[in-house]
Amino acid sequence: ALEWGSSCRMIETAFNNYRELLSSFMIELNAITCRMTEIEYEYGDVRRIQLRNVHDKFRNMVSLVPFLWEKNEVLLRELINPISNLQLVYGIVDELKSNKDIDPVYKSFKTTDGECSQNFFSGSYNALDQVLVHLSRDWSEAGKAVRHELYINGIIRTVALYFDSPLPQNQTVQTNIGMALVPGAALGRLAVELAGRGFRVELNEVSACMVCAFHGIMNLLRSGNASREVYPQLDFLLSDDWDFAARLEPHSLPFIADSAELTQAFSNASDADRLLSRLSVQLGDFQAVYSPANSLDHAARFDLVVTCFFLDATEDILAVLSTIHHILRPGGLWVNAGPLHYHHYLRHRSNFHKKYHQQYQKPPRTVPYSYAQLLEVIAAMGFDYIEIEGSQQQPIAVSYCGEDVNSMKPETYRVPVAAFRRRDE
Numbered sequence: 001a002l003e004w005g006s007s008c009r010m011i012e013t014a015f016n017n018y019r020e021l022l023s024s025f026m027i028e029l030n031a032i033t034c035r036m037t038e039i040e041y042e043y044g045d046v047r048r049i050q051l052r053n054v055h056d057k058f059r060n061m062v063s064l065v066p067f068l069w070e071k072n073e074v075l076l077r078e079l080i081n082p083i084s085n086l087q088l089v090y091g092i093v094d095e096l097k098s099n100k101d102i103d104p105v106y107k108s109f110k111t112t113d114g115e116c117s118q119n120f121f122s123g124s125y126n127a128l129d130q131v132l133v134h135l136s137r138d139w140s141e142a143g144k145a146v147r148h149e150l151y152i153n154g155i156i157r158t159v160a161l162y163f164d165s166p167l168p169q170n171q172t173v174q175t176n177i178g179m180a181l182v183p184g185a186a187l188g189r190l191a192v193e194l195a196g197r198g199f200r201v202e203l204n205e206v207s208a209c210m211v212c213a214f215h216g217i218m219n220l221l222r223s224g225n226a227s228r229e230v231y232p233q234l235d236f237l238l239s240d241d242w243d244f245a246a247r248l249e250p251h252s253l254p255f256i257a258d259s260a261e262l263t264q265a266f267s268n269a270s271d272a273d274r275l276l277s278r279l280s281v282q283l284g285d286f287q288a289v290y291s292p293a294n295s296l297d298h299a300a301r302f303d304l305v306v307t308c309f310f311l312d313a314t315e316d317i318l319a320v321l322s323t324i325h326h327i328l329r330p331g332g333l334w335v336n337a338g339p340l341h342y343h344h345y346l347r348h349r350s351n352f353h354k355k356y357h358q359q360y361q362k363p364p365r366t367v368p369y370s371y372a373q374l375l376e377v378i379a380a381m382g383f384d385y386i387e388i389e390g391s392q393q394q395p396i397a398v399s400y401c402g403e404d405v406n407s408m409k410p411e412t413y414r415v416p417v418a419a420f421r422r423r424d425e
Contacts, residue, residue: 011080014209015073018128022069025235029062032238061244068231068248075228076128079216080209131187131213132232137401138189139217140230140251144258146398151190154396154417155306155337156197158388162333162419163304178303181327183286184310188214188279195278196261199304204282204289211283217254218279221262222272227252233406240408247406286314291323300329309338309400316365317374321381330424334383337396339413342368371416383420 036055043049137143163177177198182191185203187210195201205211220228229250236247256262265275282289290298305324314320324334369377375385395414 011209011212014080014128015076018073018076021127021129021235022066026062026065028238029065033059033062058244061248064248065234069234071229072132072231072234073128075230076131076213078228080128080131080212081216128209129232129235130207131209132230133401134187134210135213135217135230135253136232136251138187139253139255140232141255141258142251143401144255146401147189148258149396150308150337150398150415151193154415155190155308155335156193158335158417158419159194159304159306159333160197161388162386179301180304180306181290181302182306182308183290184307184313185214186210187217190306190308191279192262192275193259194304194306195275196259196265200278200280202280202282202302204284204286206283206285208283211281214281218276221254221256221266222269222276224266224269227254229253242406242408287316287319287323290327291319292326298327300327300332302327303329303332305332305334307334307336307338311336311338312341314366317367317369318377318381319365321378321383325382325422328422330422332422334420334422335417336420337415337417339415340369340371340374342366375418378420382423382425384423386419386421388417388419 033055036051036058040052040055043051137146178200180191180194180199180201181204182188182194182201183204185191185205186207188203188205191201191203203211203214205214219225229252231248231250233247233249238244241247256266262275264271266272288294292299305328307324311317311320328334379385395416397412397414399410399412
């Protein structure tokens with residue numbers, strides 16, 4: 001694992017980058033307000049069209065952005081606490097396990113050595129603006145529509161068809177339905193919902209910032225602490241907006257009133273501890289942690305694997321399918337929900353066209369299969385597709401984080417939810 005001092009510097013780098021993002025955004029906003037001043041002179045003095053009142057409303061909103069940006073940073077520093085979190089992330093786990101004050105999620109915190117530890121803070125997914133967006137999706141009221149359609153109606157209803165029905169909302173979770181894994185868990189709402197329905201759940205996430213923020217949310221829920229406010233839309237593109245003022249509206253969190261199971265579980269400390277004891281966190285790249293080449297400890301370990309907006313973000317989709325087959329027990333269930341955006345392929349394609357006349361760029365290992373092709377590939381990799389009856393077969397129209405409510409041009413995916421059994425070979 002990385003050194004303690006280096007780890008703290010990496011967290012601080014993420015915060016420095018967040019401040020630099022504010023500086024860039026303010027340059028953009030100030031350029032717009034300067035152009036407004038020029039327009040006021042051109043149209044007001046020459047054509048006697050008064051625009052200052054309209055423009056002043058925008059200037060007032062711009063003046064609030066640095067203040068709200070700072071409020072976001074204060075919240076992020078509370079959630080992503082480098083002292084309490086990085087001790088666990090980077091190798092002091094055994095010493096802390098004996099501390100009875102450490103909550104159950106921390107007691108099962110794991111990390112991996114070597115390659116994946118070097119990549120915890122690389123890439124935009126570790127950026128703090130991404131943490132803010134996922135806070136809104138997973139833990140604010142603003143994200144409840146996405147959660148209801150994607151997590152509850154899509155994934156959990158599908159899981160419930162093949163496992164024991166979820167427990168009544170007034171019944172404390174006592175029994176284990178099975179062991180589940182959620183790769184690419186981000187801020188963990190889907191994993192916690194599964195734990196609230198009787199599963200023991202392991203969260204796997206490559207981003208240390210996401211994992212630390214997840215733990216911060218769990219601390220808030222367990223302590224019954226007052227709600228917090230976050231402003232996740234401050235730096236969105238200034239185009240196709242219905243109203244710029246919507247950017248300045250706070251999202252309250254943690255919000256769990258839309259989940260009867262979580263509301264019951266976090267109604268008191270003992271029930272909260274019981275639910276949290278069903279959660280564990282595995283920090284690191286999915287392939288580096290679970291693939292047969294790196295570890296045999298996870299072979300046939302899980303009864304259920306749930307991937308959500310995950311498969312197309314991986315660099316080698318066949319390797320990921322092989323690993324899912326490796327970690328599922330024979331007859332185990334894999335539920336997948338998400339589009340086929342193929343991030344690595346699109347990034348390569350963009351770079352290839354930019355440098356076409358310079359040199360050939362080696363393509364990524366991911367083949368951009370169509371959905372029909374992917375179903376055939378999955379079957380060839382040792383999975384049986386399970387036909388889902390009724391409305392469950394229909395794709396779900398949903399945005400990734402519900403961030404497009406204020407947009408005239410929302411990015412909406414038509415997400416299939418599919419279930420597969422690992423063949424008993």
